Amino acid sequence: MEKIEKNNPGLQLTRYAPTPSGFLHLGNIYSFILTYQLAKKYSAKILLRIDDLDRERVRKTYLQDIFHTLDFLELPYSFGPKNLNDFEQNYSQALRMPLYLDALEVLKNNGNLFACNCSRKKIQKISPNGFYNGSCRDRRLDFTEKNMAWRMLLSSNQELKIKDLINGDILCKVPDEIVDCVLKRKNGFPSYQLASVIDDLHFGTNLIIRGIDLWPSSLAQLYLSSLLPENTFSKAVFFHHSLMKDNEQKKLSKSEGALSIRYLRKSGKKKEDIFKAIGSWLGREAPTSNLEDFSFLQMIPLK
Ligand SMILES: [Zn+2]
Numbered sequence: 331m332e333k334i335e336k337n338n339p340g341l342q343l344t345r346y347a348p349t350p351s352g353f354l355h356l357g358n359i360y361s362f363i364l365t366y367q368l369a370k371k372y373s374a375k376i377l378l379r380i381d382d383l384d385r386e387r388v389r390k391t392y393l394q395d396i397f398h399t400l401d402f403l404e405l406p407y408s409f410g411p412k413n414l415n416d417f418e419q420n421y422s423q424a425l426r427m428p429l430y431l432d433a434l435e436v437l438k439n440n441g442n443l444f445a446c447n448c449s450r451k452k453i454q455k456i457s458p459n460g461f462y463n464g465s466c467r468d469r470r471l472d473f474t475e476k477n478m479a480w481r482m483l484l485s486s487n488q489e490l491k492i493k494d495l496i497n498g499d500i501l502c503k504v505p506d507e508i509v510d511c512v513l514k515r516k517n518g519f520p521s522y523q524l525a526s527v528i529d530d531l532h533f534g535t536n537l538i539i540r541g542i543d544l545w546p547s548s549l550a551q552l553y554l555s556s557l558l559p560e561n562t563f564s565k566a567v568f569f570h571h572s573l574m575k576d577n578e579q580k581k582l583s584k585s586e587g588a589l590s591i592r593y594l595r596k597s598g599k600k601k602e603d604i605f606k607a608i609g610s611w612l613g614r615e616a617p618t619s620n621l622e623d624f625s626f627l628q629m630i631p632l633k
Contacts, residue, residue, distance in 0.1 A: 342374035344537040345530075346400075346407060349381045350392035353590040354399045357541070357574035357582040360608050362405050364571055365539045367627040368495075374537050378410030383423040383525050393417065399591045403601050405621065409533070429528050430520035433558065434480060434513060438473060442557050443513065445471040445478045461506040480514035482554060490549045495537075495569040508550035527551045530563050542570040543581065574611055 346362050348354060369376050380396060382388045394414050400407070411417035423430075437443050446466035448456075457463045464485070473480060486504050494500050513524040520528075526547070530538070538548070548568055555563040573581050582589055594604060602619040609618025618624060 342369075342372055342537055343377055343409075343533065343535050344369050344372075344374045344539060345377040345379045345410075345533070345535050346405070347379045347381065347526075347540070348396050349384070349387075350389065350396060351384065351387035352392060353395050353592045355574075355582045355587070355589045355591065356604070356608055356611070357589075359399075359403065359405075359591060359604060360574055360611070361539065361541060361571060362400075362403075363605075363608065363621060363624050364569075364627050366405065366621060367624055368537070368539055368569065370625075371628040372537060375409065376407040377533055377535065378407045379529060379533065379535075380411070380417060380421065381423060381522065381525065381529075382417075383519060384522070385519075390414070395592055398595075402591065402595055403604060403621075423525055423529070426525075426529065426532065427520075429532060430525055433524065433528050434520065437482065437513065437554075437557060438480065440557065442483055443473070443480050444469075444483060444510075445473045445475070446481050446510075446512075447471060447475075447478055447516075459506060462510050464510050467510070477516050479512045479516045481510040482513050482550075482557075484508060484510055484550065484553055488553065490553055492548060492552055493565070493567045495567050502549060504553075505546040505549065508546045511550050513554070523547060523550050523554060527554050527558075527563055530566070531555070531558070531561050534562050536562050536566045537569075538566050539569045539571065541573050543573060545570050574608075 344365055346365055348358055365376060368374070378400070380393065382393065397413050411421040434443070444467055448462070448466060453462055454460055456465055462481070466481070467483065471478060484504060486506070486509050488504050490502050490504060492500050492502065511523055512521045515521055530551075540548070548570070552564060552566075555561055576582055576589065587593065591604060605618050605620055605623065609623065612618075614626070616623070
């Protein structure tokens, strides 16, 4: 696969990055609409990037749902797979496995990683808040042994910096959940954090719009990218948006619930109805029956 960045020098690139572990819901679509509007504002192109590495959770029907939904809502993008077949042939993360493994080798050889065989149960027992406490850091366990996770050395007193689209450079502390985060899972697969960074590097993404729930991940990924040779990701600009909640104020889940686009589509809702629902969540009184009606999202303050 060709590197998009190389083909388009100086291009700003953002992305829709759905995970096919459930059906897309209104919250995902809000994220895509916002991405579309900000891409327009900053003259960035959009890549469709699908994370399918988590074999236990990914299903073909969810992959298909992504293409159905983008077609149904006519959400445009410039790069990435056009359909399920194109995805499997040319874009699946399985095809980039050598890139992930190379990066892991580099990080290991540079002394940025350590091996850990702690079970989830053990971590819960040692650490009351359930977050990893670095207990294997100095054990020098053998990376090559079976059932060994590879963790990135990231202590809680490391200072991190993120380029925020609205506020510029922000200095932050390391959130507990990303201390020594796993880069290679016990089953031998790269973790989400590792694969996500390597993919964004590979494609040259430099404008990242995602939900606020991924704030700790953004910080982990930026730190990880700072350990790799000079790259576009470490200079990327981020915007973290609010999450759409259900009536009980819970984050929408990727189930086949009443708010999945699939359900809405099957129950006869039209494209316009989906856009209207999102506009009404945003408190918009003016009509929002199509993608262009959301141009107000290009203005600050963003939700
Ligand atoms: Zn451990």
